[in-house]
Amino acid sequence: MASLATGTEGAAFVYLPKNRGIDLYIEKADAAQLLRWEKELAAEYENIRKRNLNLDLTRGKPSSLQLDLANGLDGILAGDYISADGTDTRNYGGLDGIQELRQLGADLLGVKPAMVLAGGNSSLGLMHQCVHFAYLFGTHEGARPWKEEGKVKFICPVPGYDRHFAICQELGIEMLNVGMRDDGPDMDEVEILIRKDPLIRGLWVVPKYSNPTGIVFSDAVVERMAALGRIASNNFRLFWDNAYAVHDLHDNPPLLANIMDYCDRFGTADSVLQFTSTSKISFAGAGVAFLAASAGNLAKFRKHLGIATIGPDKVNQLRHAKMFPDIYALKQHMKKHAEMLRPKFAAVIRCLEENFADTDLGHWQVPGGGYFVSFDARPGVASEVVRLAAAAGVKLTPAGATFPYGRDPEDKNIRLAPSLPVLDEVEKTMVVFVNCVKLASVRKQLDSLGTGG
Ligand SMILES: Cc1ncc(COP(=O)(O)O)c(C=O)c1O
Incomplete structure (x- = not known):
């Protein structure tokens, strides 16, 4: 039977879920198929919820390890406060x-x-x-x-x-x-x-x-x-x-x-x-x-x-x-930031690709830098994804936050910010995210067919 679940059943927590090589086009699924998916995904969601997670992917902040890279600022002046043109920087x-x-x-x-x-x-x-x-x-x-x-x-x-x-x-x-x-x-x-x-x-x-x-x-x-x-x-x-x-x-x-x-x-x-x-x-x-x-x-x-x-x-x-x-010294420094950030972004992108590449559940851009991945879910689904994730212990940026007045007219954009948590947490968060996107999308489609609960 075709399945939408991400594979978190059983004792082990599978961090980077894969689709099971099946047709995930929601538009093509009939009501019976959608209902089967809903049941499976809801069970998976319950499993996730029982784990009492407390994860946060909300704001684009550097991690403490990234911040450590600049700890040398502390004491760097060694008592010399005079700038190149002779200004005493301590004064007004x-x-x-x-x-x-x-x-x-x-x-x-x-x-x-x-x-x-x-x-x-x-x-x-x-x-x-x-x-x-x-x-x-x-x-x-x-x-x-x-x-x-x-x-x-x-x-x-x-x-x-x-x-x-x-x-x-x-x-x-x-x-x-x-x-x-x-x-x-x-x-x-x-x-x-x-x-x-x-x-x-x-x-x-x-x-x-x-x-x-x-x-x-x-x-x-x-x-x-x-x-x-x-x-x-x-x-x-x-x-x-x-x-x-x-x-x-x-x-x-x-x-x-x-x-x-x-x-x-x-x-x-x-x-x-x-x-x-x-x-x-x-x-x-x-x-x-x-x-x-x-x-x-x-x-x-x-x-x-x-x-x-x-x-x-x-x-x-x-x-x-x-x-x-x-600027060259600064760019060298930024390479160290990149080394820390790359695996986290790679984990997010890998997870999105493995779960959504051959589906009609969402799309995204692969950033070459910066602090975010922007995911567009199916219209009308973003707030429910964020709500489901929060109830399962994963904080995401509120749906709509990326739009003036907090109103995303299509309710589809979700901003993912993987810089702050450690890699393991980013991966765990993505498992939850994937489940919530699938569950919310299937339920929405069931609603639109008039068969939702
Ligand atoms: C686009 C953009 N501008 C400005 C800021 C904040 O910059 P600053 O810390 O210099 O105030 C951020 C922080 O996330 C940002 O993403």
Whole structure:
């Protein structure tokens, strides 16, 4: 008899389940077959539940072993707090950050150091400030604040990063979904929206190893993004969140085109704000964040930042400069992260391939870096998968989190974040995930045939 079960029956916990070489197309199954599958999967689910698991695959955090790689930061200054230009980093001041770190940020983002501000520990914080400053005071000198322009809007490629969306939601900025493709956001859609809606003021993107789909924007997409400044309002900003600029899982990673090179050609440098940080390079809570922007944008940002702070934590910046004297040292360091992350991502992908490759139960992209695997289940199933998993002791990112307002219109996207747990836990989690996807899909199909319980 054809079976959907993953093989967790019996005493042993089978970590990497395999389908049993059978036809798993739910659309093709009749009600009797679906009912048999449901019974089998429900029994398997009960077995899993009895194991009292307590696993968590929710957030893209580095593991403690990854964090250990940067423990050398502790004490690295050995009492020498003076930066290259003679600044005593212990004292106030230096809003732009120390020169060594501005150079590092420039190399990460592919711009000149003069365009870079090295800030505190969070690029999300810099993004939050940029949005707030634009909302309250305008994007550039002489610009009207967004709050006085009417109901301003942001374009949000989906699925995307929930914390971007939360910044907009808190300010009441309306968010407009556009689809993500394998090479980046659907640029036809983006351009149409910008042309027809004069109140669009922003666009969130994660151009390399996108959160959560893991895709890297093609050169053509980057070029079209750089050109948006020619059709958008002067008060529009592209929020280019390059959080995973050097977070490659493999050697010879894909190259992201340099957006500022295109901007220089198109005369659109003011339309782009670039961000990155060392959060997933050194310490996630104690790294250094960077903003790269045109002279006008930086001057405006500095003006308002200077009201909030007298300067960033330059001691921490100097510690980072000592640990990463240049971008090559930093990239060597990232290879050690990759070694730790690769087996976990491989386990997730292997499990998805073994269970879903020849089915109509879901699809996913294989990321070459970053922190996530994005799984699209059958429409209408994601929340139930997350609910079932939680009841079996496995926390997944809430369904809908990857969409503005927490609403996935098709209820199908689930973000998997395998970095934090140890490999064994990732594998156990995937067994549960697979069972829950199958069970929820079969039940949904039974419901749609009017035969569900
Ligand atoms: C796309 C993206 N941007 C920003 C952040 C947060 O960065 P930071 O720690 O520099 O605030 C994350 C963290 O998960 C992220 O995935």
